[in-house]
Amino acid sequence: MALGFNLESNSGGGNFLPICKFDARSGRMFRRDRDNGENVDVDITKTFKAVIDFENLEVGFINFNTGGAPHFAMATYGDTMPDKPSPDHKPGVRFVAKLASACGGDVREMASNAKAFLVGVDQLHNDYLAGLAKNAGQLPVVVLADTVPVVSGEGSKRTTNYSPVFEITGWVKRPDDLGGSTRVAATPKATPPATGANKVSAPSKKAPADDEDFG
Amino acid sequence: MSNFEKYGIEHLSPSSCNLFTASPAMFVLQKCLGKKTSVGAAAHRGSAVEHGLAHFLTTGDAAGAVSLAKNEFATLTAMIGDPRQEKEAAAIADMVMTAIAETKDYGKPSSMQGKIEYKVEGLSVPLIGYYDFEFEDHGVLIDLKTTHALPSKISTNHARQVALYVAARGDNLDARITYVTSKKSATYQLENKREHVQALEKIALTIQKFIGISDDPYELASLVVPDVDTFYFSDPITRQMAFEIWGL
Numbered sequence A: 001m002a003l004g005f006n007l008e009s010n011s012g013g014g015n016f017l018p019i020c021k022f023d024a025r026s027g028r029m030f031r032r033d034r035d036n037g038e039n040v041d042v043d044i045t046k047t048f049k050a051v052i053d054f055e056n057l058e059v060g061f062i063n064f065n066t067g068g069a070p071h072f073a074m075a076t077y078g079d080t081m082p083d084k085p086s087p088d089h090k091p092g093v094r095f096v097a098k099l100a101s102a103c104g105g106d107v108r109e110m111a112s113n114a115k116a117f118l119v120g121v122d123q124l125h126n127d128y129l130a131g132l133a134k135n136a137g138q139l140p141v142v143v144l145a146d147t148v149p150v151v152s153g154e155g156s157k158r159t160t161n162y163s164p165v166f167e168i169t170g171w172v173k174r175p176d177d178l179g180g181s182t183r184v185a186a187t188p189k190a191t192p193p194a195t196g197a198n199k200v201s202a203p204s205k206k207a208p209a210d211d212e213d214f215g
Numbered sequence B: 001m002s003n004f005e006k007y008g009i010e011h012l013s014p015s016s017c018n019l020f021t022a023s024p025a026m027f028v029l030q031k032c033l034g035k036k037t038s039v040g041a042a043a044h045r046g047s048a049v050e051h052g053l054a055h056f057l058t059t060g061d062a063a064g065a066v067s068l069a070k071n072e073f074a075t076l077t078a079m080i081g082d083p084r085q086e087k088e089a090a091a092i093a094d095m096v097m098t099a100i101a102e103t104k105d106y107g108k109p110s111s112m113q114g115k116i117e118y119k120v121e122g123l124s125v126p127l128i129g130y131y132d133f134e135f136e137d138h139g140v141l142i143d144l145k146t147t148h149a150l151p152s153k154i155s156t157n158h159a160r161q162v163a164l165y166v167a168a169r170g171d172n173l174d175a176r177i178t179y180v181t182s183k184k185s186a187t188y189q190l191e192n193k194r195e196h197v198q199a200l201e202k203i204a205l206t207i208q209k210f211i212g213i214s215d216d217p218y219e220l221a222s223l224v225v226p227d228v229d230t231f232y233f234s235d236p237i238t239r240q241m242a243f244e245i246w247g248l
Helices: A115-132 B014-022 B024-032 B041-059 B062-077 B085-106 B156-169 B193-211 B217-221 B236-246
Strands: A020-023 A028-035 A038-043 A049-052 A058-063 A071-076 A090-099 A107-112 A138-152 A159-173 B111-118 B127-135 B140-146 B174-180 B185-189
Touching (some): A071 A090, B014 B024, B014 B156, B041 B085, B041 B140, B085 B174, B085 B185, B127 B156, B156 B193
Antiparallel strands (some): A058 A090, B127 B140, B174 B185
């Protein structure tokens, strides 16, 4: 995938933000709220709209099955991939999103190592990179346009997951409460100049003037 | 006294810059210690074929071009005792004919073996070189390279060399490098001329800085190490020199 997972080790959870999660098994997007000390998942599939902080996208390995808090071995996209800490860690992504007021209006962390989710995020990130040239210094406004079933396995092991289909509907400057920082676009790395591999032939001899054609 | 004057270096050239890049030890040996080293039969092969081609392009005499090239090669290699001499000699005639086939349609060159001089800011000696053929009518400058294996693109060293010629002659010239083997040929158009000249300028300034480290050539020699497996040291006399200087 274009996100590469070829990036440097940088473990740690950072700030504890409330989360937003995509359940690949049901193809639904949830905002997890706390109500009287209880987790409450609010379905925002139909209303999901957010400014995604892809400038600070992290990739690496995540283990959600720790029996406690998930463990992250992440690096900022573009740096070197960390070592995989354990067989239980799977490739994953983590990023921060500012939800639109219709679906919560606050800043949330999203992280997943579900393949179906990563497929959708990868495509979204490709769209982000493609649009960045014309929207330098801005972040994408993203909606969940659809979910598509992804069937894997056979017989009794046949399962269906859902990949999110995200769509960039606009670009905005970084919201103040999103935190992080806008990266200055890196100057493209200079590369050694090509020497030349185009074969050329000697100039052809000039054809004699053809007076008859033009009277 | 400039860094170059200390060693009696009056100018640099694309070949001396390329030499420093490829083998700093050989550069020190030749330019700082003033040792004469043999260039080998392959280097003379190029000169001989170029001589023959120049004859053809100016006279149209292919047989004479081959004969001239063979004689030139025999003369240049008479004293060097390179074991590859016979192999190189056998390839001369075919290389000349291949070169003729590749370049005959350019017509008569407007100038050949033209000297260029290029000044680099901050460099106390000029860069000097000699281009092979210029065809003013076509706005084309061609350098001829002989080889036993036809390359698929211009080598970096050749690119820098020809880029310098064009920079000195006028950037609007179409710079080309014609590679010929005894069977095949290809002419490639040089790209990124400006960048290649800048590379050569950097190398020249690096040489200036390097030789400025010391007035003692043996101290400079102590800063580099020869790779005696390269062709630069294949000649037994040169190999012996390396052993005496570096103990390697």
